[in-house]
Amino acid sequence: MLGETQTEFEYFESKGLPAGLKSIFxxxxxxxxxxxSTYRQWKQKIVKAGDKDLDGQLDFEEFVHYLQDHEKKLRxxxxxxxxxxxxxxxxxxxxxxxxxxxxxxxxxxxxxxxKSMDKNGTMxxxxxxxxxxxxxxxxxxxPEIILYWKHSTIFDVGENLTVPDEFTVxxxxxxxxxRHLVAGGGAGAVSRTCTxxxxxxKVLMQVHASRSNNMCIIGGFTQMIREGGPRSLWRGNGINxxxxxxxxxxxxxxxxxxxxxxxxxxxxxxxxERLLAGSLAGAIAQSSIYPMEVLKTRMALRKTGQYSGMLDxxxxxxxxxxxxxxxxxxxxxxxxxxxxxxxxxxxxETLKNTWLQRYAVNSADPGVFVLLACGTISSTCxxxxxxxxxxxRTRMQAQASVEGAPEVTMRGLFKHIxxxxxxxxxxRGLAPNFMKVIPAVSISxxxxxxxxxxxxxxxx
Numbered sequence: 001m002l003g004e005t006q007t008e009f010e011y012f013e014s015k016g017l018p019a020g021l022k023s024i025f026x027x028x029x030x031x032x033x034x035x036x037s038t039y040r041q042w043k044q045k046i047v048k049a050g051d052k053d054l055d056g057q058l059d060f061e062e063f064v065h066y067l068q069d070h071e072k073k074l075r076x077x078x079x080x081x082x083x084x085x086x087x088x089x090x091x092x093x094x095x096x097x098x099x100x101x102x103x104x105x106x107x108x109x110x111x112x113x114x115k116s117m118d119k120n121g122t123m124x125x126x127x128x129x130x131x132x133x134x135x136x137x138x139x140x141x142x143p144e145i146i147l148y149w150k151h152s153t154i155f156d157v158g159e160n161l162t163v164p165d166e167f168t169v170x171x172x173x174x175x176x177x178x179r180h181l182v183a184g185g186g187a188g189a190v191s192r193t194c195t196x197x198x199x200x201x202k203v204l205m206q207v208h209a210s211r212s213n214n215m216c217i218i219g220g221f222t223q224m225i226r227e228g229g230p231r232s233l234w235r236g237n238g239i240n241x242x243x244x245x246x247x248x249x250x251x252x253x254x255x256x257x258x259x260x261x262x263x264x265x266x267x268x269x270x271x272x273e274r275l276l277a278g279s280l281a282g283a284i285a286q287s288s289i290y291p292m293e294v295l296k297t298r299m300a301l302r303k304t305g306q307y308s309g310m311l312d313x314x315x316x317x318x319x320x321x322x323x324x325x326x327x328x329x330x331x332x333x334x335x336x337x338x339x340x341x342x343x344x345x346x347x348x349e350t351l352k353n354t355w356l357q358r359y360a361v362n363s364a365d366p367g368v369f370v371l372l373a374c375g376t377i378s379s380t381c382x383x384x385x386x387x388x389x390x391x392x393r394t395r396m397q398a399q400a401s402v403e404g405a406p407e408v409t410m411r412g413l414f415k416h417i418x419x420x421x422x423x424x425x426x427x428r429g430l431a432p433n434f435m436k437v438i439p440a441v442s443i444s445x446x447x448x449x450x451x452x453x454x455x456x457x458x459x460x
Contacts, residue, residue: 071131078130088124090114156188156444157379157437158199158240159390162344164255164281179455181248187448189241194443195436197233199240200224202436203300205429206394210421217432228304236300239310243292251285271349275342282337290333291326297397329396332410336389344382348374368445376441380434387433388426392417 083093091110117133167177201220209215258277307313317325351374417425
């Protein structure tokens with residue numbers, strides 16, 4: 001068995017690593033299985049990162065270039081961890097650095113991390129120990145741990161109230177960030193189109209359902225198909241997809257400017273800073289494209305033949321109701337950003353830290369299933385908290401589309417719903433809204449990963 005492992009090790013080493021390094025790696029060592037697995041991961045990682053001519057092989061010059069580039073990155077990480085600027089990292093500094101980035105670990109766990117790198121038994125790590133450990137080791141460094149757990153905007157559920165994505169300095173400098181945004185936008189477009197019938201049913205139930213008209217899911221679908229045929233299930237989807245690009249771009253640019261205004265020089269913001277910057281960026285983006293939100297609701301509620309298209313709908317609203325109609329429901333929409341983004345982020349961070357505390361034994365990589373589960377649960381909780389405001393917003397947007405409906409304020413509408421329908425009335429349409437969360441998140445993730453490969457974006 002040992003002989004087989006050593007043979008496999010030598011074979012694996014010969015397929016891609018520089019011939020000049022054979023004297024280093026062809027040692028008469030009997031490698032334990034876990035160490036061999038570690039070596040194999042390391043080899044795959046550096047060949048992928050350093051192979052500039054894409055021939056599947058790593059020559060000596062490419063290897064040296066990889067080491068120099070990797071050492072620069074490690075130096076930046078070491079300096080960011082060395083809070084005391086004394087040239088050494090101790091357990092408290094590791095705990096504090098991870099806490100700043102939203103990952104909570106105990107001092108005992110930090111000491112375990114130290115022991116794996118500490119060669120002289122001082123329970124501190126100097127630059128040489130840090131470099132030697134990480135330079136030729138596939139174990140994730142701290143930025144990679146954070147990137148695994150980023151609450152990314154790829155979890156598109158049709159609600160653009162989430163905190164924007166974080167991009168590394170390297171991604172911003174190389175222009176890779178816009179490819180992530182394009183991939184995310186494409187994933188959102190496909191996801192929303194696939195779940196559009198449920199989204200339109202939610203809008204209909206929010207506006208038309210009541211105690212006297214208890215619209216159910218099957219009855220709602222039947223009513224839509226009877227009135228306008230199968231194509232009517234996608235009414236309002238065009239404008240819903242069209243607003244992804246401008247909203248994402250405005251939110252990203254606003255987020256970057258607000259981060260600078262906050263004055264932080266960190267690559268990753270703390271949780272409360274992310275919530276503040278994200279909520280403000282979301283408010284700016286929503287304000288910019290809010291007329292499209294009103295158009296989306298009106299298009300979803302329209303009857304067959306009422307409008308010839310989005311432009312015709314916009315002209316009719318402008319002619320009959322004036323410019324102010326494009327901002328109906330604006331206040332509850334803005335108020336909904338904070339509970340949605342805050343609870344979404346808080347639940348995600350809680351789930352993340354719970355997983356890291358209990359299950360992060362050998363790796364901080366949670367795997368796709370855990371990430372999707374955390375994203376789905378946190379998004380669902382955020383929607384649940386902000387749903388009454390979303391319902392009131394939709395009814396205010398739809399007021400003029402219902403003939404004879406009185407013009408009411410947000411406060412008046414809340415009172416009316418509670419009086420005539422009870423607290424349950426604030427959650428009309430919740431069932432189809434939740435039904436689309438899991439397929440929306442799953443479709444977003446699959447499409448996002450495939451678009452990243454097409455656009456040449458490195459996996460995080």
